[in-house]
Amino acid sequence: MFHSAWRGYLNFGSDTGGYRQGNRTKELFIRWSQLSTFCPLFENGGEGNHGPWEYDEETVKIYRNFVHIHMELGPYFLSTATRYYPQGKSVMTPMAEETIFTPNSWNFKMGDDIFVSPVVESGNNFQVEFPGTDSWVFWFNSTQIFPGGSTSTFNLNFTEFPVFRRVGSIIPMNITSKYSLFGNQHGQPALTFIVGKFST
Numbered sequence: 001m002f003h004s005a006w007r008g009y010l011n012f013g014s015d016t017g018g019y020r021q022g023n024r025t026k027e028l029f030i031r032w033s034q035l036s037t038f039c040p041l042f043e044n045g046g047e048g049n050h051g052p053w054e055y056d057e058e059t060v061k062i063y064r065n066f067v068h069i070h071m072e073l074g075p076y077f078l079s080t081a082t083r084y085y086p087q088g089k090s091v092m093t094p095m096a097e098e099t100i101f102t103p104n105s106w107n108f109k110m111g112d113d114i115f116v117s118p119v120v121e122s123g124n125n126f127q128v129e130f131p132g133t134d135s136w137v138f139w140f141n142s143t144q145i146f147p148g149g150s151t152s153t154f155n156l157n158f159t160e161f162p163v164f165r166r167v168g169s170i171i172p173m174n175i176t177s178k179y180s181l182f183g184n185q186h187g188q189p190a191l192t193f194i195v196g197k198f199s200t
Contacts, residue, residue: 001039002103005092010081012092013041017050024048026055027158030062031119034161037066038116040077040091062158068179075172080111095131107131113169117162126154128162136164 036042052063096103106118117128138144140160
């Protein structure tokens with residue numbers, strides 16, 4: 001995806017769980033699904049079985065929750081792409097410098113207001129380096145705010161993922177469930193704007 005972003009492609013995604021068959025573990029599948037949640041295209045394809053039901057009920061539940069979040073982010077993806085398209089920019093901005101080799105960071109921003117630190121190693125402990133001078137609010141706990149340029153360590157089980165929204169941002173979402181943590185199905189059909197904190 002980084003190569004698509006560096007070349008200015010607007011919207012794209014990846015084959016969740018990997019295109020070729022291999023050691024597609026439960027952990028790999030869940031973490032990749034969470035990554036896909038915060039990309040414009042969440043596709044589940046390639047060789048072999050890619051269904052969450054191939055693992056267990058916990059995987060199905062987590063997968064369902066994150067698919068809801070992805071769908072509810074539709075207005076954000078659309079508004080970001082509409083703004084970036086005339087500029088010839090990709091909606092994804094990798095934190096790494098362009099390279100043909102393995103990048104030194106897999107972190108990226110989706111638009112201006114969402115920062116994603118993908119899980120690329122096994123385990124629950126992750127170190128996140130926050131970009132720029134903006135502060136960032138943890139998606140799954142709005143009381144946790146991290147200044148840009150800082151580094152923090154997280155211990156996250158499978159129900160959470162290292163994704164953050166920018167302080168002061170306004171993120172349009174179509175809330176249809178409780179899974180995004182910003183409302184529930186009773187808010188339909190209103191467009192919901194998630195407003196980040198304006199100071200720390």
